[in-house]
Amino acid sequence: MKVLITGGAGYIGSTVASACLDVDLVPVIIDDLSTGRREFVDDRVFYQGDVQDGPLIDRIFSEHPEIGATIHCAALANVPDSVRDPLRYYRDNVGKSLSLIDHLLRNGCERLIFSSSASIYGASEKLEVDEGSPVQPLSPYARTKATCELMFEDIASASPLRVLSLRYFNPIGADPHLRTGQHLSATSAVLDRMIQAWLNDDVFAITGTDYPTRDGSGMRDYVHVWDLAQAHVLALRQFDEVCTPQERYVAVNLGTNDGTTVKELVAAFNRVVPTPLAVVEVDRRPGDIAGAYASNKKALEVLGWSPRLSLTQGIQDSLEWSEKRKEVLGRV
Numbered sequence: 001m002k003v004l005i006t007g008g009a010g011y012i013g014s015t016v017a018s019a020c021l022d023v024d025l026v027p028v029i030i031d032d033l034s035t036g037r038r039e040f041v042d043d044r045v046f047y048q049g050d051v052q053d054g055p056l057i058d059r060i061f062s063e064h065p066e067i068g069a070t071i072h073c074a075a076l077a078n079v080p081d082s083v084r085d086p087l088r089y090y091r092d093n094v095g096k097s098l099s100l101i102d103h104l105l106r107n108g109c110e111r112l113i114f115s116s117s118a119s120i121y122g123a124s125e126k127l128e129v130d131e132g133s134p135v136q137p138l139s140p141y142a143r144t145k146a147t148c149e150l151m152f153e154d155i156a157s158a159s160p161l162r163v164l165s166l167r168y169f170n171p172i173g174a175d176p177h178l179r180t181g182q183h184l185s186a187t188s189a190v191l192d193r194m195i196q197a198w199l200n201d202d203v204f205a206i207t208g209t210d211y212p213t214r215d216g217s218g219m220r221d222y223v224h225v226w227d228l229a230q231a232h233v234l235a236l237r238q239f240d241e242v243c244t245p246q247e248r249y250v251a252v253n254l255g256t257n258d259g260t261t262v263k264e265l266v267a268a269f270n271r272v273v274p275t276p277l278a279v280v281e282v283d284r285r286p287g288d289i290a291g292a293y294a295s296n297k298k299a300l301e302v303l304g305w306s307p308r309l310s311l312t313q314g315i316q317d318s319l320e321w322s323e324k325r326k327e328v329l330g331r332v
């Protein structure tokens, strides 16, 4: 089977494409390279363009009639940018996704796996969230993801479309063969900021130490990007058992069932690197929350998925990739 991957030149989409290739599922990638990297698709079936470009999607399906499903990773995914320019985020993430659905249905592609996000969940005292937890997205970016989910659910109930929304928690690490990894040099992700501080001999700021967590620092659920990629392979293989004619829209958390605080992440990081990270504790950033971790029972039940790779492995792979990325992408 072939699978259309939108955003397949990005961090997660390229890793999913590698996992597909490893098991003879052929990825056909569409990416406008707005943030994605040509180096990640050089040796892959690749179309440069926008997901809302109907004639291009028609051409892809006419050249690859074996495409049986679409994995929709393409999106703008930077929270602070979305606060600065919400119009662009709604236009790109919501408007273009809607056009894409039209193009997919016209071409008879009725299976959609959607890159959703844990950021759609509201703050919860319990810290653990399952798929039934309240959806209360805080940023424009998170609201575009929640809006897409609602939109897809409505469309699936009244069209041949069936949708599996995979709600990623906090991806870390890289493809274990280091074919691809995080390509953006400055992300707001905690581990990326830690690595940048350590490589540049800077001080890493722990923002907030008065949250209602074990040690007061914020909590996240770090899941290895290769584990995420494997979940997509399982989802492709079992799509028709998970999304049935009766249950046309399904949402599944992809996380580890375990939260890690920022202080715990610093400790885990220091066990991996030869010299300790310099750390300073500062006040909370406006808008930040204590965080959450995933109940991942449903992923095990419906996909047979559970994460295999440890936090330490994720830190090691992120560090290895940060060295390798200079070779693959140049000094960016």
Ligand SMILES: NC(=O)c1ccc[n+]([C@@H]2O[C@H](COP(=O)([O-])OP(=O)(O)OC[C@H]3O[C@@H](n4cnc5c(N)ncnc54)[C@H](O)[C@@H]3O)[C@@H](O)[C@H]2O)c1
Binding pocket: 006, 007, 008, 009, 010, 011, 012, 013, 030, 031, 032, 033, 034, 035, 036, 037, 049, 050, 051, 052, 072, 073, 074, 075, 076, 077, 092, 096, 115, 116, 117, 118, 168, 169, 170, 171, 189
């Ligand atoms: N990285 C995270 O922490 C995280 C967490 C949860 C969910 N997600 C979701 O996972 C998906 C992938 O995220 P990522 O971290 O790999 O980001 P990324 O920026 O590396 O990848 C997104 C890719 O989509 C492409 N793209 C964007 N708009 C496009 C369009 N209109 N047409 C074609 N291509 C387009 C970009 O060029 C890029 O290659 C996104 O949907 C994001 O919302 C990411």
